[in-house]
Amino acid sequence: xxxxxxxxxxxxxxxxLPFLFVAIAYLFASAQRLAVNPSDKLLPSxxxxxxxxxxxxxxPDKRSGDLILWVDTYASLLRLFAGVGVATVAALSLGIxxxxxxxxxxxxxxxxxxxxxxxxxxxxxxxxxxxxxGETAKITLIAVGVAPVMVRDxxxxxxxxxxxxxxxAQTLGGNSWTMVLRLVLPQIMPRLLTCVRLALGPxxxxxxxxxxxxxxxxLGYRIFLVRRYLSMDVILPYVAWITLLxxxxxxxxxxxxxxxxxxAHPVEAR
Amino acid sequence: MSRIVVHGLxxxxxxxxxxxxxxxxxxxxxxxxxxxxxxxxxSTFLRILLGQEQQSSGVVxxxxxxxxxxxxxxxxxxxxxxxVFPHLTAMQNLLLVEDFRSGGPFGRVxxxxxxxxxxxxxxxxxxxxxxxARDLYPASLSGGMQQRLAIAQTLLGRPQILLLDEPFGAxxxxxxxxxxxxxxxxxxxxxxxxxxxTHDIGEAFKLGTRxxxxxKVRHDPQFPxxxxxxxxxxxxxxxxxxxxxxxxxxVAAMVGTTRPDTAMATTAS
Numbered sequence: 001x002x003x004x005x006x007x008x009x010x011x012x013x014x015x016x017l018p019f020l021f022v023a024i025a026y027l028f029a030s031a032q033r034l035a036v037n038p039s040d041k042l043l044p045s046x047x048x049x050x051x052x053x054x055x056x057x058x059x060p061d062k063r064s065g066d067l068i069l070w071v072d073t074y075a076s077l078l079r080l081f082a083g084v085g086v087a088t089v090a091a092l093s094l095g096i097x098x099x100x101x102x103x104x105x106x107x108x109x110x111x112x113x114x115x116x117x118x119x120x121x122x123x124x125x126x127x128x129x130x131x132x133x134g135e136t137a138k139i140t141l142i143a144v145g146v147a148p149v150m151v152r153d154x155x156x157x158x159x160x161x162x163x164x165x166x167x168x169a170q171t172l173g174g175n176s177w178t179m180v181l182r183l184v185l186p187q188i189m190p191r192l193l194t195c196v197r198l199a200l201g202p203x204x205x206x207x208x209x210x211x212x213x214x215x216x217x218x219l220g221y222r223i224f225l226v227r228r229y230l231s232m233d234v235i236l237p238y239v240a241w242i243t244l245l246x247x248x249x250x251x252x253x254x255x256x257x258x259x260x261x262x263x264a265h266p267v268e269a270r
Numbered sequence: 271m272s273r274i275v276v277h278g279l280x281x282x283x284x285x286x287x288x289x290x291x292x293x294x295x296x297x298x299x300x301x302x303x304x305x306x307x308x309x310x311x312x313s314t315f316l317r318i319l320l321g322q323e324q325q326s327s328g329v330v331x332x333x334x335x336x337x338x339x340x341x342x343x344x345x346x347x348x349x350x351x352x353x354v355f356p357h358l359t360a361m362q363n364l365l366l367v368e369d370f371r372s373g374g375p376f377g378r379v380x381x382x383x384x385x386x387x388x389x390x391x392x393x394x395x396x397x398x399x400x401x402x403a404r405d406l407y408p409a410s411l412s413g414g415m416q417q418r419l420a421i422a423q424t425l426l427g428r429p430q431i432l433l434l435d436e437p438f439g440a441x442x443x444x445x446x447x448x449x450x451x452x453x454x455x456x457x458x459x460x461x462x463x464x465x466x467x468t469h470d471i472g473e474a475f476k477l478g479t480r481x482x483x484x485x486k487v488r489h490d491p492q493f494p495x496x497x498x499x500x501x502x503x504x505x506x507x508x509x510x511x512x513x514x515x516x517x518x519x520x521v522a523a524m525v526g527t528t529r530p531d532t533a534m535a536t537t538a539s
Binding site: 165171 | 320321322340341342343345346347349351352353355356357358366367369370371373375376377378407409410423424427429
């Protein structure tokens with residue numbers, strides 16, 4: 001069993017099976033419900049979903065004249081990347097400082113460790129009260145939500161650098177700062193990008209939570225808005241759209257990691 | 271190029287004493303081989319010379335003054351593992367030396383100095399037989415090639431003292447003989463003081479001008495870590511003693527690990 005090799009085509013087929021299974025199950029259930037009641041809203045047919053999605057993507061909204069899907073996508077991605085971007089910068093600077101400089105570690109590590117266990121969503125009301133209902137609060141929620149874990153992860157990874165490499169760099173004349181530039185930063189880069197990939201999951205969660213509560217546009221806002229009308233024909237394509245955006249982001253980050261740190265992906269580099 | 275004086279050195283971790291009463295004086299240009307059973311503190315001694323660890327008491331003088339208690343360019347090091355930087359190609363590993371030495375706040379030299387550094391690095395790559403591997407990452411180099419690169423990198427730093435921590439421990443016997451020849455040649459060319467830690471007694475006799483054996487002389491059966499190891503045997507090698515199976519067998523018996531006949535074979539190789 002464990003020695004059976006899977007060919008490329010076989011892997012594609014096996015990997016596709018679960019998707020196919022879910023799709024067939026949905027089509028079957030949807031067809032059954034629609035056969036009983038053609039105006040059923042809970043499990044819309046693919047045609048209904050596609051036309052609703054196309055409407056949002058191409059027909060300007062009657063009230064505002066906006067193409068709703070693109071306005072939502074732009075607003076959400078802006079918040080997501082701003083939040084994750086802030087968190088990444090924090091993870092890089094704080095993580096390296098904590099991991100590399102014993103004094104900074106003694107100073108900040110206990111604090112970061114405690115901040116890590118605060119549930120970010122519990123901070124949401126505080127952020128809305130302190131920062132208002134605007135963009136700042138949402139971006140801050142995402143940043144505050146993902147940064148502590150990233151900082152800890154990067155700090156740990158820096159502490160795991162083999163002491164031999166640090167000693168060797170010093171015998172070659174490296175000082176603390178040049179070692180950060182030439183040793184720590186390049187060594188940490190692949191891990192940082194993995195960190196961002198892992199952080200994007202929670203980041204989407206915080207984004208949608210923040211948008212659901214206080215927003216006037218955004219993917220999460222739209223889903224929670226149309227929920228009142230049981231518009232599954234909008235919600236389902238939106239969820240698929242969010243999934244697609246997340247998958248593309250993840251794929252781009254993998255490619256970026258290979259481009260920046262070819263040494264960390266030896267199989268692909270050969 | 272620099273002498274080492276160690277007087278009354280002692281090293282303890284909490285209650286456990288690793289080294290005690292270590293006294294040794296090495297003249298500039300000597301090649302010291304440190305041997306001893308596993309866990310006898312010879313690597314700890316090397317790390318103290320490197321500056322990675324500090325002695326609990328005693329005096330260590332390197333060159334003209336007391337040792338700087340952190341790794342500096344005065345002392346170069348080659349480890350058994352993690353000996354080169356995995357995120358840089360062979361060429362970049364060698365360029366890094368000049369980048370660190372005179373690269374300023376960017377840790378990188380530019381222009382004419384970079385071209386100069388590149389020439390030196392090319393020459394050094396060719397010297398250690400890695401010219402064909404200049405653009406490969408260490409992960410795709412063999413163990414022997416990685417150690418050759420590590421030695422080249424360390425030598426480009428022009429250290430007064432070269433510290434080697436079982437540098438050939440993970441290599442095949444054939445490759446090891448090649449490395450011995452390379453190391454001996456480079457030592458003859460550069461003339462620095464070398465301290466080699468090894469558990470291969472044949473290697474110690476073959477390369478060194480002096481063999482130091484680390485061992486415990488005092489034992490407390492109730493508390494084995496009460497006493498540390500010290501230098502129990504200090505043998506200067508010349509052409510006669512180097513080939514003498516009698517000395518080799520004696521050291522082998524002290525260390526108690528290697529069989530004298532295999533050690534003889536290594537020395538003869």
